[in-house]
Amino acid sequence: MDAIILAAGKGERLRPLTENRPKPLIPIAGKPILDHILERVESLVDNIYIIVKYKKEKIIERYKDREKIEFLEQGEIDGTGEALLTAKDYVDKEFxxxxxxxxxxxxxxxxxxxxxxxxxKEVEDPKNYGVLVVKNDKIIDLEEKPENPRSNLINAGIYKLDSKIFDILENIGLSERGEKEITDALKILIKEKDVKAVKLKGFWSDIGLPWHVLEANKYFLDKIKRDIRGEIEENVVIKGDVIIEEGAKVRANSVIEGPAIIKSGSVVGPLAYIRPYTVLMENTFVGNSSEVKGSIIMKNTKIPHLSYVGDSIIGENCNFGCNTITANLRFDDRPVKVNIKGKRVESVRKLGVIMGDNVKTGIQVSFMPGVKVGSNSWIGASCLIDKDIERDTFVYKRDSLIFKKRVGE
Structure with missing residues (x-):
């Protein structure tokens, strides 16, 4: 039996995190989403076909040497149904x-x-998902994002199918948004065949919004076990389950509270404070008197000194000037609001900044909760950022300095 993984989408609701990477490569608990999926499926199947399109070269580069994996590129038509149809001539009868x-x-x-x-999967608020009506473990109906859901069971994005689905997909039209949708084909399949509902055990999340990344990161960090292999200098305090990979270095007088992961090549300290649910990806630097809490810091990013990063996701190759601060909590303690595709959306109680790649900040820059910063942007000294910044933007302000001669006594 084979497996097909649909990894061609753009992940627009996750921008700026997906400006330079496909969504399946966003890291959670120290490794990409796609790594987590492959760990679950590799032992069950003979071949794995990954359907790629957006930023395809990055997925191919990471997994090109993995056994069982073959890459198939989706054509011009968008949609999950078209992505699945790409594998028609490659998979076994069942998959x-x-x-x-x-x-x-x-x-x-x-x-x-x-x-x-x-x-x-059963969820509290199913309105934003495909909702399934189930009777005696048989699915009898599928409604896409209904205003008045008939159940709390949603389509979790995992299917066991056979070649009949390809026949259905070839004979259906495009949706209102001009895409060929897998859900349209499933509705037909449900009417014609006995389709079972398999209730997923354990954690499940559809990573569609930035705070979903942090929620999943927190869950899987709670599963790690202490493993210290890096270099630890004098007077370092390490509490709880912390992974410090070989090649990482924790300098003197730093404190790390688990669960946390420090990846190879990273340097922490001196006098740095790494708080729970933090992941420092490869070759990151958190320096003197800087504090990071509940955040994902991606590869090659530097937070050198006197800075605070809380409940944030910081992209690759960023550099923070001294005393860069991310606010993560509203005065009224209400959920932080975030702009998602032009709409203000309530997120979670604590959320800092969502930052793309290659961003630089000057000294004494502050970010308000829920702000998004596009890739390749520069933010000048002493700026308070209270609104989103598009990619490739230079933000700065001008202060007028007044010089007067001192009057002698």
Missing amino acids: LVINGDIIFEDNLEEFLKFKYAIGV
Whole structure:
């Protein structure tokens, strides 16, 4: 049996994190989403076909030497249905299909018992998902983002299918947004065949918004075990479950509270404070008297001194000037609002800055909660950033200095 992983989408709601990388490569608990998926599926199948399109070269480069994996490029038509159709001439008669932007714990073995199955998960607010109506473990209906959901069971983006789905996909039209949708084909399949509902065990998340990344990161960090292999200087305090990889260095008088991961090549300190649920990816630097809490700092980023980063996601190759501060909590303690595709959306109680790659800040720059900063932007000294910054932007302000001669006594 084979598996198809749909990894071609742009992930627009996750921008600026997806400006320079496809969504499946966003890191969670120290490794990309796609790594988490492959760990669940590799032992179950003979071949894995990853459907790529947006920023395809980055996925191919990372996984080109992995056994079982072959890459197929989606054509001009967008949509999950078209992505699946790309694999028509490659897979066995029966196969698994997995969305490339979900993260989950289930081992998927239950799916193998059925010819047709859809993974389902119970959620509190199903309005923003495909909602399934299930009777005696059989799916009898699928409604996409209904205003009045008929159940709390949603389509979790994992399927067991056979070649019949290709026949359906070839004979359906495009959706209102001009895409070929897998859900349109599933609605037909449900009417014609016995499609089982497989309730997923353990954690599951559709990584569609920036705070979903931090929530999943927190969950999987709670599963790690202490493993200290890097260089530790004098008077360093390490509490709880912390992974410090070989090649990382923690300099004198620093404090690290787990769960946390410090990847190879990273340098912490001296006098740095790494608080729980932080991941420092490869070759990062958190320097003298800087504090990082509940955040993901991506590769090659530097937070040298006297800075605070809380509940944030910072992209690759960023550099913070001295005393750069991210605010993460509103005065009224209400959920932080974030701009998502032109709409103000409530997120979570604590959320800092969501920053793309290659961003530089001058000294004494501050960010208000929930601000997004596009890639390749520069922010000049002493700026308070209270609104989103598009990519490739230079932000600065001009202060007038007044010089007067001192009057002698």
